[in-house]
Amino acid sequence: MSTSTAAGTTARPDAPAPPQREPVVVTRGLSKRYGRDRLAVDGLDLVVPAGSVFGFLGPNGSGKTTTIRMLMGLIRPTSGTASVLGGPMPGAAGAVLPRVGALIEGPAHYGFLTGRENLARLDAADRTADPATRTARIDDALARVGLAAVGGRKARTYSLGMKQRLGIASALLRPRDLLVLDEPTNGLDPQGMREIRALIRTLAADGTTVFLSSHLLDEIEQVCTHAAVMSRGRLVTQGTVDDLRSAVRGRLVVETPDAGRAALVLAELKATSVRTTPTGVEAELGDLAPEAACAALVRADVRVRSFGTSGGSLEDAFVALTGEGFDVED
Numbered sequence: 001m002s003t004s005t006a007a008g009t010t011a012r013p014d015a016p017a018p019p020q021r022e023p024v025v026v027t028r029g030l031s032k033r034y035g036r037d038r039l040a041v042d043g044l045d046l047v048v049p050a051g052s053v054f055g056f057l058g059p060n061g062s063g064k065t066t067t068i069r070m071l072m073g074l075i076r077p078t079s080g081t082a083s084v085l086g087g088p089m090p091g092a093a094g095a096v097l098p099r100v101g102a103l104i105e106g107p108a109h110y111g112f113l114t115g116r117e118n119l120a121r122l123d124a125a126d127r128t129a130d131p132a133t134r135t136a137r138i139d140d141a142l143a144r145v146g147l148a149a150v151g152g153r154k155a156r157t158y159s160l161g162m163k164q165r166l167g168i169a170s171a172l173l174r175p176r177d178l179l180v181l182d183e184p185t186n187g188l189d190p191q192g193m194r195e196i197r198a199l200i201r202t203l204a205a206d207g208t209t210v211f212l213s214s215h216l217l218d219e220i221e222q223v224c225t226h227a228a229v230m231s232r233g234r235l236v237t238q239g240t241v242d243d244l245r246s247a248v249r250g251r252l253v254v255e256t257p258d259a260g261r262a263a264l265v266l267a268e269l270k271a272t273s274v275r276t277t278p279t280g281v282e283a284e285l286g287d288l289a290p291e292a293a294c295a296a297l298v299r300a301d302v303r304v305r306s307f308g309t310s311g312g313s314l315e316d317a318f319v320a321l322t323g324e325g326f327d328v329e330d
Contacts, residue, residue, distance in 0.1 A: 019164045021032070021050035022086060024178050025071060032066050040066040042233040043080065048226070053204045055220035056213040058230030064213050065105065067230070068113060068182060071211075072102055085177055098128065101176040103184060107167025111156030115147055115166050118155055123173050141169040146195055158188030164275035169194065179203060180211045185219060197223045251294060255280040255306040262302045269296055285309070 004249045025048035032041040034269045037283040048054045059066045069075045071082055073090030080091045083151070087096040119138045123129050128140060129137070143163040158166065164187050171179060184200075185193045200210050200223050214220055220227055228238035237244065252271065256262050259276040264284075266274050271283040271293065285293060294307050 021048045024085055025054075025211065026083045027067075027071075027080065030067070030070060030077050030198065031079045031081050032063075032075065033078040034262050039233055041077075042072070042112045044235050046228060046235060046238065048209065050209055051204065051207060052226045053200060053210045053224045055224035056211065056228035056230070057215075057217070057220060057227060061231035061232075063233040064230055065182065068104055068180060068211075068213060072100070072104065072180065081088060083328065089220050092255055098126075098174075099177040099221060100180060101171030101174075101178070102180040103164075103167045103171050104180065104182045106183070106186070107163050107170065109155045109163065109166060109170075111154065113155060113157065114152050114226045115155055115162075115169075116141065116151040118166065119151075119169060119173060122170055125200070126174070129174065135174050144172055144199060145169045146192070158235075161189065161192050162190060165192070165196075167200075176203075176208055179211050181213065182213045184212065185214070192217070251309060252290065253306075253308055254282070254297065254302075254304060256297075256304050258302045261300060262297055262304075265296050265300045265302060266293060269293060280305070296313065 013141060025046060027044050027046040030041060030046070042269040044063075044067060046067070048088040048142065056064050066075070070077050071084055071089060073093035073096075076090060083098050084092075085099055087093075089096065109115075110121070113121065116138055119141060120134060123134050123137060123196070124131070125283065138151075139148070142148045147165050147169060148160065150162065155166065164184065168181070168184060171181075171265050174207055181200075185196050188196060197219065200212065204210055204225075212220070220280050224241050226239065227241050227244055229244075252266070254262055257280075261283045262281040263274050263276055266281065266283045269288055269292070271285055271288055274281065274283040290307075294304070297304055297307075
């Protein structure tokens with residue numbers, strides 16, 4: 001028996017689901033030590049799903065850039081393994097990297113060449129690239145990042161944002177299975193940020209997995225489907241952005257001069273992740289009703305100036321998970 005679909009084709013109702021694509025990045029116990037005392041990345045187990053826009057977050061010095069360098073084969077791990085597009089890194093770099101576009105720690109171009117000439121030089125270095133279609137590839141890459149009108153200008157005359165766009169164009173000269181972007185909207189004005197976010201969404205819709213390191217939580221929340229949070233070289237959590245936001249729904253925020261006493265009361269009520277703040281106390285309520293927590297604080301003579309639960313934003317999740325701020329340049 002078969003059933004008709006809206007497109008006029010037939011499909012078996014018991015037809016198997018399409019096979020799941022393998023993750024594009026998998027690390028197991030990945031670690032990098034510098035000298036005897038500095039452990040930059042500590043036992044990282046990371047999984048980046050195929051087709052995702054994956055946000056990589058962490059406070060200052062959390063190990064994000066070191067991780068990216070190991071994934072791209074730029075440095076060797078001290079221990080553990082990393083697989084990118086099914087190949088072990090750095091051993092498989094020769095086979096893997098042609099399928100990867102990367103913009104790491106800002107673009108580097110020849111200032112005495114035009115933007116178009118910079119891209120032409122990069123394209124010519126790719127032995128698999130067809131010279132007959134080079135001009136078309138460069139035109140397309142410049143147009144996708146909004147530089148078509150200034151491709152003939154010397155790169156040294158470009159603003160920081162324009163140089164950032166040119167770096168992304170360099171990564172888009174050929175189709176990529178994985179695009180790794182380190183702070184891709186750095187130096188861009190709000191309109192430029194919106195354009196790059198739209199470009200990332202388009203690339204993901206076309207099947208490219210995008211790995212995005214950014215200190216802009218709003219950017220991650222707007223464009224990413226998945227995220228991982230690093231702190232002090234270790235992975236704190238990873239999952240979908242919705243899951244991370246859900247983890248802090250019901251987070252209680254109390255403004256009070258009696259923070260210590262309030263923390264004790266909430267701990268007795270079995271609230272979790274209780275911590276004092278400069279203005280009061282915060283905690284995860286779990287199954288505890290907010291009104292029950294408020295009543296208990298009042299009975300304990302805690303002076304409550306304000307009482308409420310967080311909205312479950314990615315910023316809430318980030319601060320709750322790391323206990324730190326979120327200006328997270330490495």
